[in-house]
Amino acid sequence: MQIRSPEFKQNARIALTDVGLQKALGNVKTGFPDKRAKAVARMPEFDALRDQARDLKNHILQHLDLYLEIFEANVIKQGGQVHWCRTAEDARQTILRLCQEAGAKTVTKGKSMVSEEINLNAHLEAHGIQPVETDLGEYILQLRGDHPSHIIAPAIHLNLEDVSETFHQHHHKPKSMDAAVLMQEARETLREKFVVADVGITGANFLVAETGSTLIVTNEGNGDLTQTLPKTHIVVSSIEKVVPTLEDMSLFLRLLARSATGQEFTVYNTLSSGTKRLGDQDGPEAFHVVLVDNGRSDMLGGELQEMLRCIRCAACMNHCPVYGAIGGHAYGWVYPGPMGSVLTPQMIGIEQAALLPNASTFCGKCEEVCPVRIPLPKLMRHWRKNEFERHLTPQAARWGLGIWAFFAKRPSLYRLLSRISNLSLRSLAGKKQRIEKLPFGQAWTQMRDMPAPSGKTFMQQWQARNKTGHNS
Amino acid sequence: MSRADIFASIQRGLGRRQASAAERAAVEQRLNAKAPNLIPARGQLSGEALQQLFISMAQEASAEIIELTRIQEVPQAAALWLQEKGIEELVLASDPELQALDWSSTQGVLRREGVAQAGDLASLTLAFAGIAETGTLMLYSHPDSPTSLNFLPDNHLLILRRVDLVGVYEEAWNKLRTQVGENWPRTVNMITGPSRSADIEQKLQMGAHGPRRLVIFLID
Numbered sequence: 001m002q003i004r005s006p007e008f009k010q011n012a013r014i015a016l017t018d019v020g021l022q023k024a025l026g027n028v029k030t031g032f033p034d035k036r037a038k039a040v041a042r043m044p045e046f047d048a049l050r051d052q053a054r055d056l057k058n059h060i061l062q063h064l065d066l067y068l069e070i071f072e073a074n075v076i077k078q079g080g081q082v083h084w085c086r087t088a089e090d091a092r093q094t095i096l097r098l099c100q101e102a103g104a105k106t107v108t109k110g111k112s113m114v115s116e117e118i119n120l121n122a123h124l125e126a127h128g129i130q131p132v133e134t135d136l137g138e139y140i141l142q143l144r145g146d147h148p149s150h151i152i153a154p155a156i157h158l159n160l161e162d163v164s165e166t167f168h169q170h171h172h173k174p175k176s177m178d179a180a181v182l183m184q185e186a187r188e189t190l191r192e193k194f195v196v197a198d199v200g201i202t203g204a205n206f207l208v209a210e211t212g213s214t215l216i217v218t219n220e221g222n223g224d225l226t227q228t229l230p231k232t233h234i235v236v237s238s239i240e241k242v243v244p245t246l247e248d249m250s251l252f253l254r255l256l257a258r259s260a261t262g263q264e265f266t267v268y269n270t271l272s273s274g275t276k277r278l279g280d281q282d283g284p285e286a287f288h289v290v291l292v293d294n295g296r297s298d299m300l301g302g303e304l305q306e307m308l309r310c311i312r313c314a315a316c317m318n319h320c321p322v323y324g325a326i327g328g329h330a331y332g333w334v335y336p337g338p339m340g341s342v343l344t345p346q347m348i349g350i351e352q353a354a355l356l357p358n359a360s361t362f363c364g365k366c367e368e369v370c371p372v373r374i375p376l377p378k379l380m381r382h383w384r385k386n387e388f389e390r391h392l393t394p395q396a397a398r399w400g401l402g403i404w405a406f407f408a409k410r411p412s413l414y415r416l417l418s419r420i421s422n423l424s425l426r427s428l429a430g431k432k433q434r435i436e437k438l439p440f441g442q443a444w445t446q447m448r449d450m451p452a453p454s455g456k457t458f459m460q461q462w463q464a465r466n467k468t469g470h471n472s
Numbered sequence: 473m474s475r476a477d478i479f480a481s482i483q484r485g486l487g488r489r490q491a492s493a494a495e496r497a498a499v500e501q502r503l504n505a506k507a508p509n510l511i512p513a514r515g516q517l518s519g520e521a522l523q524q525l526f527i528s529m530a531q532e533a534s535a536e537i538i539e540l541t542r543i544q545e546v547p548q549a550a551a552l553w554l555q556e557k558g559i560e561e562l563v564l565a566s567d568p569e570l571q572a573l574d575w576s577s578t579q580g581v582l583r584r585e586g587v588a589q590a591g592d593l594a595s596l597t598l599a600f601a602g603i604a605e606t607g608t609l610m611l612y613s614h615p616d617s618p619t620s621l622n623f624l625p626d627n628h629l630l631i632l633r634r635v636d637l638v639g640v641y642e643e644a645w646n647k648l649r650t651q652v653g654e655n656w657p658r659t660v661n662m663i664t665g666p667s668r669s670a671d672i673e674q675k676l677q678m679g680a681h682g683p684r685r686l687v688i689f690l691i692d
Contacts, residue, residue, distance in 0.1 A: 027674040045512045052509050059502075065482045066491050066499045078656065084475035136680055137671035155671050163672050179672040187681060194681075195590050210503055211656055221667040221682025224623045228659070239478065244502045250641040251509040261670075264529065265606035268682065269662040276658050279615035281566075282587045283658045293478045300485025 001119055001147055003348055005332035008355035015326040024159050025327050028150075032318035035262025036369065043258060053255055054373040056248055057309035060240075061300060067209045067242045068291075074212025078274025080287035088118040091292045095120060095201070095234060098288050099129050102232040104198035108190075110216060110223030111135035112203030113151050113312065114236050114292055116334045117347065120201075131201070132193045134222040136186055143170050149328030149336060152260050152314045157327050190222070200226035200284070202272075204237035205311070206252060207289070210245045213273040214289060217256065217266045224270055233272065233284035238292045240308040246271075252311055255371035259313040295346050303382045307342050309372040314339075316366035316376055322359050331356055338366035338376040345383050354392050357383035418457045426452050508642045515605030515639035522604050526637055527690075529607030533665030534678065535686045543631065543691050544573060550596060550629055551578040553687060563588055563625060565597040567616040588624035595621040599632040599688070600651070601644045608664040609688070610644045612657040619659045628666070628683035632690055 004011060015021055040046045060067055072082040083098075085091035091114075099107055107124065109115065109131050121131045121142070133142040137155035141147060143166050148154030155163070163182055168175040171185050202223045204214035214235045216223045227233045243249050257263040276283030299305055317323040317337025328336030333353070335343045341356040357380035366376040387393050388401075407414045429435045429452030438445045455461070483489055491499075517525055527537050538549055554562060561582040564570050575583060588595055597617060601610040609630060613619045622628060638644050641662075648660065667682030678684055 024673070031674045043512060043514070045510055048510055049512075056509070059498075062486065063491065063495055063499050064486070065479050066496060068479075068482075070499070070503065078658075084478050086474040086477045086481075090474055134681065135671070136669045140671070153671065153674065156674065158672075160673050179675055180677050182672060183669060183677045183680060187679070190681065191590050210506070213660075219667070220669045220680035221623050222680065224619070224661070225681055228619045228623065239482075244499070245506045246645040247506055247508045247642055248502075250645070253641070254512070264533070265608055265662075265664045267533070267664050267667060269608075269664075271660040271662075273656055273658055273660075277614070277655070280613055280658060281615065281618040282620045283613060283618075291478075293474075293481070297478055297481035297485055300482060301487055302485070305485070 001116065001334060003333055003352055005344060005348065005353045005356060008330060008332055008359060011330035011332060012326045012359070015330045020159055020162070021157055021327055024157050025324060028153075028156060028318060029324050032262065032315075036259060036315060036318070037262075039258040039262040039264065042264075043254070046255075046258070049251060049255055050371055050373055053251055053311075053371060054309060056243075056251060057372055060243060061305060061308055064239065064242070064300065067244060068239060071207050071209040071212060071242050074209065075274065075287075075289055076212070078212045078287070080212070080274040080289060083288060083290045085290060085292050085294075088292070088294050091118040091236065091290055091294070092120060092123040094290055095236060096123060096127055096129070098232070098234055098290075099124065099199050100127075102199050102286065104129055104232070106130045106132060106193065106197050107199040107201055108132050108134050108193055108197040108226045108230065109138070110200070110202035110218065110226045111138055111154070112201070112236055113148070113334065114203055114238050115201065116148060117294065118236070118292060120236070132190070132197065134190050134194070134220075134226055135218070136183060136220060136222075139186055139190065140166060143167075147329070148334075150314060150317065151312055151335065151339075157329060194225040194229050197226075197230045199232040199234060200228075200230040201234045201236060202227050204235050204241060204289075205256065206249050207237060207242040207291075208244075208246060208249055208271070209242055211271070211273055213271045215249060215269060215271050217253075217269050219261075219263075219267045221268055224268055227270075227272060227284065228282060231284055232286040232288070234288045234290060235272070236290045236292065238294070238296060240296055240310075256311055256313055259315040259369065259371040299346060304342065304346060304379060306374050307339070307346075307379055309374055310339055310343075311372060312339075313371055315369040315371065319365045319369050321361060321363060321365070331359075338380070339374075342376060342379040342383070345386075350383060350386055350390065351392060354383070354387045357381075357387070415457070415459050419460070422453045422457050425450075428452075506645075511640050511642060512605065515603075517604065517639055522637055522639055523634060523690075525639075526602050526604035526607055529604065530602075530665070530688060531607070533607050534668075535607060535665045535688055537688050537690055540689055540691050543569065546596075546631055546689050546691065547573050547575050548577040549689060551581055553629070554578075554581055554594060557627070559593045559627065561593055562629075563592050563595045563621060565595075565617050565621055567598055569598065570596065587618040588620040590624060592625040594627040594629060595625040596629045596631070597621050599630045600636065601647055602632045602637045602688075603639070603641055603644050603662075604637060605640050606664055608641075608662050610648065611661045611663065612648065612652070613659040614657055619661065622661055622663065623682045625683060626679075627685045627687065628663075629687045630689065632688050634690060634692055
């Protein structure tokens with residue numbers, strides 16, 4: 001996938017004026033947060049589960065090499081193979097080779113963000129193998145030559161009209177504006193693909209060390225048809241997804257669906273272990289797990305290690321005011337929203353992704369809803385600091401910060417200055433108490449008015465309260 | 473070599489080379505103990521309350537529950553359900569328990585055994601366990617239980633014994649460990665209601681790729 005993160009500002013500006021996108025994004029704001037809140041309210045132990053999940057992930061990361069070794073040994077014991085890939089390129093090559101060895105012409109695919117991360121589809125196509133996305137959202141996007149804009153609702157940026165038009169063009173059927181009819185068309189079309197595919201590729205939400213199993217979570221059942229019908233099942237996943245036992249997996253599963261879609265449980269949670277057994281009437285004859293590193297192991301031991309706890313539920317982006325305003329494509333690469341603003345700089349380089357960790361108001365909602373308590377604002381701040389240290393921050397911003405720092409280190413001068421700016425902003429605002437044009441602040445006032453300060457400065461109010469004894 | 477590189481990089485990040493004996497012991501201990509984490513109070517029930525929770529959670533997930541007493545009643549109940557839907561065929565798991573039943577009441581329904589094919593309208597399988605906390609069914613693959621029966625047919629009918637109801641996922645995993653011993657199955661399915669998707673405008677539609685309807689015959 002082409003990297004468009006350096007053009008984030010321009011992408012965002014276009015997104016804000018895109019009528020169709022804005023309509024579609026309304027579905028994020030009204031849907032996910034309410035559903036999550038309701039599911040959480042039904043589970044009194046939810047916060048305690050989050051604490052345990054955080055601690056368990058920390059334990060896993062501290063022993064990551066050991067759990068991965070055990071996972072690998074158990075995959076082999078179940079008749080499968082593990083392939084280790086340090087880079088996205090290694091992973092693409094490995095999967096292509098496995099498909100070629102299986103003599104594959106078409107492969108069906110379950111939803112996998114890691115496969116997006118390694119740009120798998122383009123690589124397979126370039127070598128004459130046709131990948132077929134089977135998740136409804138991913139299928140729509142593949143027909144449109146588009147990419148996911150959300151990690152669990154990939155086609156969230158589209159409206160019914162878009163899907164209707166796309167299916168009309170590709171399925172050669174009368175145009176329908178009924179979502180149920182459109183889904184039926186996809187069901188029938190993909191059923192033929194499931195049956196003839198030579199290889200099925202799925203992702204994995206968890207890798208279970210105890211049994212050498214991979215687990216996928218889907219509502220559609222597409223991942224199950226993908227991995228049950230073809231002769232070869234390839235799982236593409238990443239190293240931080242390993243968990244010790246089925247009990248440990250259950251802890252994460254209780255958090256995942258509720259945080260993601262607000263469901264009590266996702267419809268299909270499927271554990272796959274190796275190849276079909278003697279006497280089994282269906283199931284794959286070959287089982288490969290392709291484990292991708294792609295910068296993850298480098299996050300261990302540093303401040304970004306906490307990001308490796310992520311279970312890809314998308315709660316952070318569902319609750320993010322920035323994501324809600326511009327959608328996922330503006331971020332310019334695979335992972336959008338707060339989690340993407342932390343991961344993308346690691347995977348494509350801070351030079352290209354520096355704007356992403358800056359695209360946050362630090363309202364803290366992402367951290368508040370994260371099921372594994374990742375301090376996302378802190379990690380975005382890590383990247384801002386990194387950007388500043390590498391002199392990637394624009395000169396004007398550096399000067400601005402320098403000036404602010406000068407005053408901030410001199411409290412009495414700072415207070416004087418804030419009193420003066422408070423007064424001058426209020427007089428500038430006039431009767432309406434709105435500022436339409438701000439010196440050095442056009443970027444703000446071009447889009448909206450700046451509200452005038454409502455009263456005295458914080459320090460003035462603080463001192464007044466202390467005097468009257470209302471300081472509790 | 474990627475594998476060695478990845479492990480070296482992990483160990484560099486963790487600030488050590490090989491794990492210490494204490495770290496290995498901690499990992500071994502966790503894997504052997506298989507200790508449950510916090511178990512929500514909701515599923516810690518028994519008897520009638522457990523069954524009621526299972527039924528209400530499964531129905532909430534849009535599964536249909538048909539309460540019976542004996543497995544011998546299933547052929548007739550299945551035939552009736554199929555008749556109501558205008559379906560005249562049924563693929564069965566090749567399970568001795570199903571084979572032993574008297575199917576004479578299902579005349580007019582074409583029966584077949586084995587794996588599912590694209591276009592099949594209905595299947596009948598046996599669930600291994602029912603998990604009350606979310607109304608979830610657990611099934612696992614074995615020679616008499618092909619996985620395709622759970623996904624390809626338009627309608628999935630299942631038999632679940634009341635004695636196989638458990639409260640929470642952890643109990644189901646322990647039950648499975650006891651059942652299969654060293655012979656861990658290729659596939660374990662946890663199924664909660666019929667297939668669905670909200671990928672078009674976040675509006676939920678039933679019957680995406682898997683079964684459009686999930687029917688549970690609850691028996692003693």
